[in-house]
Amino acid sequence: MSNVIIIGSGPAGISAALYTTRAGIDTIVIGKDYGALQKASEIENYYGFPNPISGKQLIEGGMEQAKRLGAKILSDEVVGLSYDEKLLVLTKDGEYSGDSVVIATGTSRSTPRIKGLKEYEGHGVSYCAVCDAFFYRGKDVAVLGNGEYALHEALELLSTSSSVTILTNGKELTTNVPSNINVNTDVIEAFSGSEILKKVIFQNGNSMNISGLFVAVGVAGSTDLAKKIGASTENNRILVDSNMATNIPGLYAAGDCTGGLLQISKAVYEGAKAGSEIVKYIRSINKKSA
Structure with missing residues (x-):
């Protein structure tokens, strides 16, 4: 039918x-x-x-x-x-x-107000894993979010990327994440790079190198x-x-x-x-x- x-x-x-x-x-x-x-x-x-x-x-x-x-x-x-x-x-x-x-x-x-997020849209920041995962084959990527939507995007990236990390930006996870996906709960200060995104900087002074960020906040x-x-x-x-x-x-x-x-x-x-x-x-x- x-x-x-x-x-x-x-x-x-x-x-x-x-x-x-x-x-x-x-x-x-x-x-x-x-x-x-x-x-x-x-x-x-x-x-x-x-x-x-x-x-x-x-x-x-x-x-x-x-x-x-x-x-x-x-x-x-x-x-x-x-x-x-x-x-x-x-x-x-x-x-x-x-x-x-x-x-x-x-x-x-609306997207989170984090320095560098808007600036690197199309230059390392994406909003669709199924659309852009191909461009990050064999690279370290991150997903910004803390729920089911973020997990879905992370799972989509697993088969092509070298590593996948969910960045919760200080928020508590609301879903169960498998062990082959990394999780970082630190509050984000900014995203940085040159012409393309290269790094996420946290408020505690730590940083992490990434080649791509996929935004999946909320639903x-x-x-x-x-x-x-x-x-x-x-x-x-x-x-x-x-x-x-x-x-x-x-x-x-x-x-x-x-x-x-x-x-x-x-x-x-x-x-x-x-x-x-x-x-x-x-x-x-x-x-x-x-």
């Missing part, structure tokens, strides 16, 4: 799910938490509510509506996106393949996931056409991750547009394979 995987259980993701489930497409929505909207205690500018409603209430109502229509809602952390005959969504606890995928995870997080953001599969991005947003489609067939994006007006109404519209276009897309590929 044709299916769609929706990453993000906020207004954009759930809105897309309402359209795909009603069209008879098997739909899985994967979300780690309620996102930034859960912090909104009162929403007064969304159509249809005479009295204020909290972000948490709005999300829970949307999720119940999607489940009633037949969508499967999973609580899990997405750590990767790839392609193997079908689009493949990798999570902390498993993997899911789909004919189509929607990225609806809101805006990407995988929208543009992080898009880049892993070659989707076009610009600054902090995923580039889509008027149908919410990316440059990768079957991959769509909706909501805050596409930029523009960061409002619930915009997210709901884009989710609805993505969902309806996915219905057309899947029907067209089914017709070709019939």
